[in-house]
Amino acid sequence: MQRRQMGISRAWAASERRFRGAVEAAHCGVWDWDIEAGQVMISDYMASLMGIDRSGSLPEEVFMERIHPRYRDAVQHALRQAQTYGSFEVSFPVPDEHGRARWIDARGQARGERGQDGFTSVLGVALDTTEARRAKAQAQSAEGRLRDGIESVSDAFVLFDKSGRLILSNQAFQDAFGFEEGVVRKGAYKQDLNRIAALAIKSEQPAAGGRAGAREVELVDGRWLQLVERFTSDGGSVVSAADITAIKQKEAERQRAVERLHATIAELEDREEKLSLLARKYEVAMTRAEAANQAKSEFLANMSHELRTPLNAINGFSEIMAGELFGPLGHDKYKGYAADILKSGQHLLSLINDILDMAKIEAGKLTLHYEQVSLKELVEDATRLMRGKIEEAGLKLVVDAPELPEIEADHRGLKQVILNLISNAVKFTPEGGDILVSLSRLDDDRVRVAVSDTGIGIAPEDLARLARPFEQVEGQHSKTTQGTGLGLALTKSLIELHGGELVMESEPGRGTTVSFDLPIRRPSETTQAQPLPQVQSRARAA
Structure with a gap:
């Protein structure tokens, strides 16, 4: 009997050694905690895990000192639980040889009979879970970054496994189709989500460009989404949805714009x-009008002698009668009538001369007769002729005519220009006003003649059109002054034929200055006046 018990004991010891060896080979530490004696039996690998320099039996205080202080209470609590209920499970860190935390996962079961105070011994194993914990933390961190990345994109995203169960999604996916809270959750089935999403879809069509797995859907709320589905290598699927509402609106606007453009x-x-068609008609009409105007100008130019000769006779005979050269007329009224005939004839001759000269210019038949001209003598001669009208109008004349070099010009035409400008100044300057005629030299090649008055002035909008033929400015003097409106147009044309330029400066209520520049020497080429003259004008500064 005794020999049999000894055999059983040896067999048990051998079995326990084999068990411990197998556990050690699996990198598991073996421990046996005698709660009643306060001793812990640890294997070689367990001693290595705990950082204890020897295996075998050691006081539980030595064992507990290796555990991080913050986790010692947790180990004691697990030990008490095992003493009461028989099972032991706890995780705690111990420092390794480099001072870093080594995590140990210890599990065990009470042995023997349960006494009045509970179990007295717990046998268990321990695993080094440091690398597992680190890998898990890294995986959790990677998953967190993945989730953050998915949530940061505006496109909806959802990932299903090969069984069609949801693994990962972002808030944009839930918002895109208006899923209720809790419907989109991990493990939800794809077909269930598709059925709910279909309620929000109004219509769908293949995506532009024919991309594989892509389609465009119009939602009932008016939004447009482009859905793209791709399959993973393990048989799962990824679905993304981009909001293309703005693109669709732009396309619609572009289509409307194209239609409007067409x-x-x-x-x-x-x-x-x-x-x-209108241009062709206008061209025909212009051709006819130009031909008619040319014929008119040529007719008037050719009629110069025929129109002037009778008027010269009328003026000559009326002048003889008014002067009673061959004796008294017999009654004073006859003498007055003769004077009226002479005045009217002279006025009519002046108007006809202006019209005929303008017609000659338009027809290109007016020829300038160049000669050496003294501007000082020309201005003095013109002002002498106009002095009577100036005094009769109650105006003051000032002449500033220094000696200047003689210029090459048409004496008659230039005299007519100065007379026209002085005549206009007299017409539009109220009684008591001033008229200034001045000469100046601009440079070695050009001189300037200016006629200034303190008359009624001209509005800026009227300046540009005054040099056009037959143009007159409406005002308080327009009803009391006579003329054809050809004076300035003829003046400008004559100046341009001389190679000069006419400039007008005026301000309503402050007067007008008309000046023109002339070259001292005759232009090398004949200068033609513009058919529709445009005066260079500017408002005078206040």
Whole structure:
């Protein structure tokens, strides 16, 4: 009997050694905690895990000192739980040889009979879970970064496994189709989510460009989404949805713009055709008008002698009668009538001369007769002729005519220009005003003649059109002054034929200055006046 018990004991000891060896080979530490004796039996690998320099039996205080102080209470609590209920499970860190935390996962079971105070011994194993914990932390960190990245994009995103269960999604996916809270959750089935999402879809069509796995859907709330589905290597699927509402709106606007453009092009083509027809009609009318105007100008130019000769006779005979050269007329009224005839004839001759000269210029038949001209003598001669009218109008004349070099010009035409400018100044300057006629030299090649008055002035909007033929400015003097409106147009044309330039400066209520620049020497080429003269004008500074 005793020999049999000893055999059983040896067999048990051998079995326990084999068990411990197998556990050690699996990198598991073995420990046996005698709660009642306060001793812990640890294997070689367990001693290595705990950082204890020997295996075997050691006081539990030595064992507990290796555990991080913050986790010692947790180990004691697990030990008490095992003493009461028989199972032991706890995780705690111990410092390794480099001072870093080594995490140990210890599990065990009470042995023997349960006494009045509970179990007295717990046997268990321990695993080094440091690397597992680190890998898990890294995986959690990577998953967190993945989630943050997915949430940061505006596109909806959802990932399903090969069984069609949801693994990962972002808030944009839930918002895109209006899923209720809690519907989109981990493990939800793809077909269930598709059924709910279909309620929010109004229509769908293949994506532009024919991309594989892509389609465009219009939602009932008016938004547009582009859905793209791709499959993973393990049989799962990834679905992304981008909001393309703005793109669709732009496309619709662009289509409307194209339609409007086509309509505009059609309208422009119709207008162009009508304008082309109108232009052809206008061209024909212009050709006829130009021919008529040319014929008129040539007729008037050719009629110069025929119109002037009778008027010269009328003026000559009326002048003889008014002077009673061959004796008294017999009654004073006859003498007055003769004077009126002479005045009217002279005025009519002046108007006809202006019209005929303008016609000659337009017809290109007015020829300048160049000669050496003294501007000082020319101005003095013109002012002498106009002095009577100036005094009769109650105006003051000032002449500033220094000696200047003689210029090459048409004496008659230039005298007519100065007389016209002085005559205009007299017409539009109220009684008591001043008229200034001045000469100046600009440089070695040009001189300037200016006629200034303190008359009624001219508005800026009227300046530009005054030098056009037959143009007059409406005002308080327009009803009391006579003329054809050819004076300034003829003046400008004569100046341009001389190679000069006319400039007007005026301000209503402060007067007008008309000046022109002339070259001292005759231009090398004949200068033609513009058919529709445009005066260079500017408002005078206040």
